[in-house]
Amino acid sequence: MSSYSNLSSVETLYNLNAQYAEHLLPLVYVFSLNVLAGVLGNAVVLIVFSWSREYKNTNFKVCALYHGVIDLVTCVTVIPGEIFRLRHYFIYIYGTLCKFLCFMNMFGAAAAAFILMLISMERFHRIKRPLKTQISPRTCVKICGICIVVAFILACPTAFFCGIGNKRLTNIDAGNTTAYLCVVEETFKDSIWLVVYKQILYILTGIFLVLSISIYVSIWHTVHAATNRRMGQGFFKMRGQRADQQFDTEKKSMEVKTANEEFKRTLTEKEPKKSKSFFLSERRSLQRTYSDRIGPFPYKTLVWFILTVTFIATRILYCALSLVQDDMLSFPHPLFTIVYFFYRLYFINSVINPLVYAILDSRFRYSCRRIYREMICF
Numbered sequence: 001m002s003s004y005s006n007l008s009s010v011e012t013l014y015n016l017n018a019q020y021a022e023h024l025l026p027l028v029y030v031f032s033l034n035v036l037a038g039v040l041g042n043a044v045v046l047i048v049f050s051w052s053r054e055y056k057n058t059n060f061k062v063c064a065l066y067h068g069v070i071d072l073v074t075c076v077t078v079i080p081g082e083i084f085r086l087r088h089y090f091i092y093i094y095g096t097l098c099k100f101l102c103f104m105n106m107f108g109a110a111a112a113a114f115i116l117m118l119i120s121m122e123r124f125h126r127i128k129r130p131l132k133t134q135i136s137p138r139t140c141v142k143i144c145g146i147c148i149v150v151a152f153i154l155a156c157p158t159a160f161f162c163g164i165g166n167k168r169l170t171n172i173d174a175g176n177t178t179a180y181l182c183v184v185e186e187t188f189k190d191s192i193w194l195v196v197y198k199q200i201l202y203i204l205t206g207i208f209l210v211l212s213i214s215i216y217v218s219i220w221h222t223v224h225a226a227t228n229r230r231m232g233q234g235f236f237k238m239r240g241q242r243a244d245q246q247f248d249t250e251k252k253s254m255e256v257k258t259a260n261e262e263f264k265r266t267l268t269e270k271e272p273k274k275s276k277s278f279f280l281s282e283r284r285s286l287q288r289t290y291s292d293r294i295g296p297f298p299y300k301t302l303v304w305f306i307l308t309v310t311f312i313a314t315r316i317l318y319c320a321l322s323l324v325q326d327d328m329l330s331f332p333h334p335l336f337t338i339v340y341f342f343y344r345l346y347f348i349n350s351v352i353n354p355l356v357y358a359i360l361d362s363r364f365r366y367s368c369r370r371i372y373r374e375m376i377c378f
Contacts, residue, residue, distance in 0.1 A: 038075030041354030
């Protein structure tokens with residue numbers, strides 16, 4: 001009788017897991033697209049920033065490479081592991097895999113947060129104190145390496161705390177069954193060390209949140225004030241001109257424009273090949289000028305600002321939904337799927353950086369096209 005009861009319990013557990021796996025199938029498709037887009041996009045980022053002639057050895061390049069490696073590792077390990085978990089949510093009996101994925105999840109989040117904090121401080125120092133000594137690319141490499149090591153140490157406790165936990169569930173037949181989940185192990189549920197570790201994570205998250213917002217608000221205020229000052233100076237200069245001075249200025253401008261047009265016409269008639277290269281260089285110069293500044297905001301700062309805001313928003317959402325994680329299993333299946341999607345929305349942080357580069361950085365787009373043409377010709 002006991003063996004029959006155990007067999008029946010296992011059968012109902014597999015049925016319950018199959019029901020949830022069916023309803024979670026849309027998330028499997030979404031996360032699979034994230035893996036595909038993240039692997040391809042971050043591979044392109046690493047290729048472009050590593051071998052493209054358009055990018056010199058700068059802090060922007062160093063941080064983009066480190067950030068791309070972290071995102072690529074996340075897309076190769078954490079997200080596929082989450083897909084596997086969705087298919088075996090209640091029969092997760094792989095303790096070593098659970099520990100590894102918990103560690104990689106924490107490591108990726110901590111490393112990305114430290115890199116984004118380093119970038120925000122570098123941007124702050126460059127914009128707020130441009131005349132002082134700046135962080136060199138070699139120093140930036142060393143600091144990024146330290147960030148990786150610290151993130152590794154910070155993530156190590158999760159490998160001990162995470163494991164296979166038993167949870168009593170009521171299945172659809174109103175019978176009790178035991179599910180096996182990848183959660184905190186029973187041994188550490190009431191441990192003081194787990195409480196201390198969580199408090200450390202909360203404190204570090206709060207510090208990251210406050211510092212990041214404060215730094216970018218200060219940067220925006222500095223850039224905005226400088227832009228208004230330049231616009232104001234130009235306005236008063238035009239208002240202060242006499243009529244004859246303004247006429248002379250406009251006349252000189254027309255003369256320069258006419259001379260430039262005549263020079264371009266001469267190049268077109270006499271040296272067509274040189275003219276073509278001339279216009280190409282002019283176009284690239286305009287592209288670089290556009291990339292240096294989008295509106296009043298420097299484009300490099302805008303890139304990292306968008307990535308930081310996205311990271312903060314998704315992590316806050318994750319922390320908020322973690323408070324109701326134990327109650328999720330009591331939700332109806334459609335609601336459970338929706339809530340779990342937003343619970344793991346932070347996966348988007350490992351996917352969007354190539355898209356942000358492509359939209360805001362014309363050099364990145366040009367490098368992608370050039371590398372693609374060279375690969376086709378080869």
